[in-house]
Amino acid sequence: MTRVNVYAGPAGFYLLRGGPGDDVLDAKTGKPAVLPGPAPAPGDLPGIRYYEIPIAIQDRSFKSDGSLFYPDNRAVEPGILTRSLTLPAPVSATRAIAEIAEHLVRGALADHPHEKAISLLAISVSNFDEQPAVQLELPLGLEDQGRRPGSRQGIARTRADRAVDAIRQRFGAGAIDYGSATTGVLRSVPDEFRRLAEKEL
């Protein structure tokens, strides 16, 4: 309820003047800092130059008729699509996760052929767990074998990840770095962004 009550506007200042908490010390002189002019007061004549201006910032979205916009439910907004996929087994290979994300994005685009551009793409993964013992799978040539950690392709992807991790751990993060493919039309994620995503929190 607070969310909508605050959004509707009512908020204001309660200024307390005087008392020991009022003194802000000037960092250069060590003396109390003083504004060069008075604070606004009732009965002021026009034209006074004020130096104390309380500022409140409220962030709102509006409809074109001027009224406030606020979503009416928790479902997705028009123009926002969500797609999700639950895997039969946990994966940790970067390539597998990237492939799933790409698959979901392509599916969403195929459902909305009139959309020309994606302005923001967010991918989240959930249900993190310790790596379990991998259940090996028979080479059945399934379409999604890259996302199955026990398949030949899945194991290869995991090994590749671990090899890269081991090299970077031993020789530094710069030993193997990202490179953008220059030959295709597909552009890679900016390196700065990828490094940010890799940052230890």
Add this chain to the structure above:
Amino acid sequence: MPRVDNLSPDGKGKKTDYYEIAVRQLTQQILPPTDHFGVPTGYGETPVWSYCSALAPLPFAQGGTLYYPVFTIEARYNRPTRVKWINQLVDADGNYLPHLLPVDQTLHWANPPGGMMHRDHEGHDGSPYTGPVPTVIHVHGAHVAEHSDGYPEAWHLPAAENIPPGSPRPGPSTICSRRIPHARARSRDCGARATRCSSTRTISAPRRCGITITPLA
């Protein structure tokens, strides 16, 4: 913000700055009516809520104190401030105004229609709430007793003509009285028993400034 009075509650103690402040709905031109080149934008006026002195509840343009953003309370160190907060989200006929924005009843919220058992719970009605709006005011950084802090469950409804049956009833009249400033009910009871007209709070002189007032509930 104009004061109602300078009270001395017990007749001998410190003077207290006393305000009666109502939250009301108004319509005001907030978006720019013209662009940088003077061309009309077509943006209409925005219905919003703000506060006003209950003594002068008309919009500022009509000589009142109802304006967005709201007038400022200026308090002085070591001098208590007492505020009677009034929910006046009602129309000209005294009937309650629905919320300006869609209220999702299935989230945890005040839930006035929930009865004694399910007040301050999540509701089950998937449609937006259209009843009288619960509000409670919290002053950030204020030095107040807990019953005056504006806890989310200490809300009150407007004293509207058409309050639906089953809504929280006004509490004991002393809660709304100007003479006895403190709601005696605990904060939990305030939601259940509801000081429907308003609540009065004494804000003792805090030690720091830059406090903002935010409505909760």
